[in-house]
Amino acid sequence: MATDAIDGWPCATGNYGAPEVAFEWTAQVGGTVEFGLVDARPTELNHDLFVVASQDGVRAPAQCVAFGFNSVVFEARPGTTYFLVADGYFQDEGAFEAELSCR
Helix, strand or coil, rough: EEEECCCCCCCCCCCCCCEEEEEEECCCCCCEEEEEEECCCCCCCEEEEEEEEEEEEEECCEEEEEEEEEEEEEEEECCCCEEEEEEEEECCCCCCCCCEECC
16 A cells, blocks of 8 residues: 655655555565566656665664665665665656565
């Protein structure tokens, strides 16, 4: 379900006034992880991706650890819960498919 709780990110400049969707994921082991859009069409639907690390149960835009356009790569720490967020730029919103790849 999409929410419209975040209109700006400290890790990326821009207007993120569109609804965002967050997926919760806890890393079982450490390593490189890629969160990306499948068959992205940024000229038709502009979603950007954010990774937020939960610290002591708190999850907030200030805890953004990585940002990307069609995909984002980050180093996961074992036992850390991450929120993988797709947020529309300005007022872009719509259906998308995302995948998580652990390398």
